Amino acid sequence: MSRAYEGKLALVTGASRGIGAAVAEALGAAGAHVVLVARTAAGLEEVEERIHQAGGSATIAPLDLAAGDGVARLAAAVGERWKSLDILVLNAAMLGSLTPVPAIDGKEFGRVMTLNVIAQQALLAAFDPLLRASAEAKIIGITSSVAASPRAYWGAYGASKAAFETLLLAYGDEMSNISAIRVAIVDPGATATQMRARAYPGEDPATIQSPAQTADKLMALLAEDFPTGARRRLAGSARGQKEAVGA
Numbered sequence: 001m002s003r004a005y006e007g008k009l010a011l012v013t014g015a016s017r018g019i020g021a022a023v024a025e026a027l028g029a030a031g032a033h034v035v036l037v038a039r040t041a042a043g044l045e046e047v048e049e050r051i052h053q054a055g056g057s058a059t060i061a062p063l064d065l066a067a068g069d070g071v072a073r074l075a076a077a078v079g080e081r082w083k084s085l086d087i088l089v090l091n092a093a094m095l096g097s098l099t100p101v102p103a104i105d106g107k108e109f110g111r112v113m114t115l116n117v118i119a120q121q122a123l124l125a126a127f128d129p130l131l132r133a134s135a136e137a138k139i140i141g142i143t144s145s146v147a148a149s150p151r152a153y154w155g156a157y158g159a160s161k162a163a164f165e166t167l168l169l170a171y172g173d174e175m176s177n178i179s180a181i182r183v184a185i186v187d188p189g190a191t192a193t194q195m196r197a198r199a200y201p202g203e204d205p206a207t208i209q210s211p212a213q214t215a216d217k218l219m220a221l222l223a224e225d226f227p228t229g230a231r232r233r234l235a236g237s238a239r240g241q242k243e244a245v246g247a
Helices: 018-029 039-051 070-081 107-131 155-175 194-201 212-220
Strands: 009-013 034-038 057-062 087-090 136-142 183-186 230-233
Touching: 009 212, 018 039, 018 070, 018 087, 018 212, 034 087, 039 057, 057 155, 057 183, 087 107, 107 136, 107 155, 107 183, 136 155, 136 212, 183 212
Parallel strands: 009 034, 009 087, 034 057, 087 136, 136 183, 183 230
Antiparallel strands: none
16 A cells, blocks of 8 residues: 555544554555644644654644634635545544443533534534545544444443444435545444553553554555445454443
8 A cells, every 4th residue: 555645635533642643644654644633732743753754744733623613723724725635534532431321420421422423523514625625535433332332331422422423424425426425434443542441441452453453454444445334343352342442
């Protein structure tokens, strides 16, 4: 896949660490110019430096996706510099507390839904013109097994991911007859990330796949001529049912 995306523009959310950072670096190595989006500027700068050192190019966009009109301003800034967006990786998400449904904190649940669902719709709306302008745009939405298979204590996060999947697949269906935009839902499976460590403290990260391994599999999917609505799981469970969080 060496330089397969030369001249292409990619945007990755949650790109300061974990799966987002690994995917951004893989896209940069493949020739794409990568717009790196996350709240933490320092983390983005580190990813940008690694991309540059590997011979790629990137632009950082420190942004809280859940705050105000930041997404609209980001899209406007990208649109001033580029004519189209070829790859959009919707990776940013908030886990929230793992708790019984009756004990879910309403304010925290609101924050989870704001980032995991409302901000995702804002991204699709704001970047829709640039995606339509691409000859072959691809959108990858990072999800979780609990979106389709509800599990005790995962109600808030699972509900947000189920809503996210519905939203993204509806958009893909809307685009299927009027543009070249294609959408895929990806469950990375057990991956050694900070979010995973929060959900499963004490788990040995060496027993599950690394973000770089997840990124390699996602890049293989991007290289395919997948149909809109495609669903992929990139890794099996490391320990029985402990497979909900990868991002």
